[in-house]
Amino acid sequence: EPEVTQTPSHQVTQMGQEVILRCVPISNHLYFYWYRQILGQKVEFLVSFYNNEISEKSEIFDDQFSVERPDGSNFTLKIRSTKLEDSAMYFCASRDRGSHYGYTFGSGTRLTVV
Amino acid sequence: EDKVVQSPLSLVVHEGDTVTLNCSYEVTNFRSLLWYKQEKKAPTFLFMLTSSGIEKKSGRLSSILDKKELFSILNITATQTGDSAIYLCAVEPEDGAGSYQLTFGKGTKLSVIP
Numbered sequence: 001e002p003e004v005t006q007t008p009s010h011q012v013t014q015m016g017q018e019v020i021l022r023c024v025p026i027s028n029h030l031y032f033y034w035y036r037q038i039l040g041q042k043v044e045f046l047v048s049f050y051n052n053e054i055s056e057k058s059e060i061f062d063d064q065f066s067v068e069r070p071d072g073s074n075f076t077l078k079i080r081s082t083k084l085e086d087s088a089m090y091f092c093a094s095r096d097r098g099s100h101y102g103y104t105f106g107s108g109t110r111l112t113v114v
Numbered sequence: 115e116d117k118v119v120q121s122p123l124s125l126v127v128h129e130g131d132t133v134t135l136n137c138s139y140e141v142t143n144f145r146s147l148l149w150y151k152q153e154k155k156a157p158t159f160l161f162m163l164t165s166s167g168i169e170k171k172s173g174r175l176s177s178i179l180d181k182k183e184l185f186s187i188l189n190i191t192a193t194q195t196g197d198s199a200i201y202l203c204a205v206e207p208e209d210g211a212g213s214y215q216l217t218f219g220k221g222t223k224l225s226v227i228p
Contacts, residue, residue, distance in 0.1 A: 033215070042218050042219065043202065058215075091156060
């Protein structure tokens with residue numbers, strides 16, 4: 001079964017550093033997403049990406065964040081100048097147009113900012 | 115603002131019991147409601163519901179949607195210890211941008227004890 005792959009599975013970074021979280025969505029999917037889940041809280045939408053541009057973003061997704069699809073397969077989330085409150089599980093997801101099976105989520109990257 | 119409320123927040127049952135998990139929602143321009151199971155990491159897809167009154171089944175799990183009363187239930191019969199997980203409900207709006215971002219509830223943590 002096709003999978004969404006995320007790397008690394010766990011990243012520890014110092015406050016103020018930049019991190020890049022990587023995702024390889026399912027190859028024929030068209031929509032790509034980043035969500036995050038702070039420990040003990042809801043899964044929250046960050047950003048959606050379609051046709052090589054951001055289609056929607058939440059209030060959380062401020063200038064500190066950026067996304068890129070640098071080649072045909074990777075989809076990255078960059079967090080500049082990380083803060084302690086950025087510590088969370090970050091999930092990448094992808095879906096096909098009109099999918100009846102919802103999104104496929106990756107297994108997540110646990111980001112710990114110290 | 116879209117809103118999803120799940121109840122109960124946690125539940126402890128014995129193996130063999132039947133459980134019902136609840137999800138109520140408010141969303142502008144409803145497109146679908148989705149149920150996910152979250153064990154260690156990634157939410158895994160269970161059901162996508164778009165029409166009222168049509169039960170979806172997968173083994174011991176079933177779900178139904180009531181679009182008039184704005185809720186859904188997820189039933190699990192003959193529970194097993196492997197059903198222990200957090201069950202997430204999410205709604206997907208029909209938006210013009212086509213991004214179909216999900217709004218999640220806090221989840222119901224189900225613990226099945228032998």
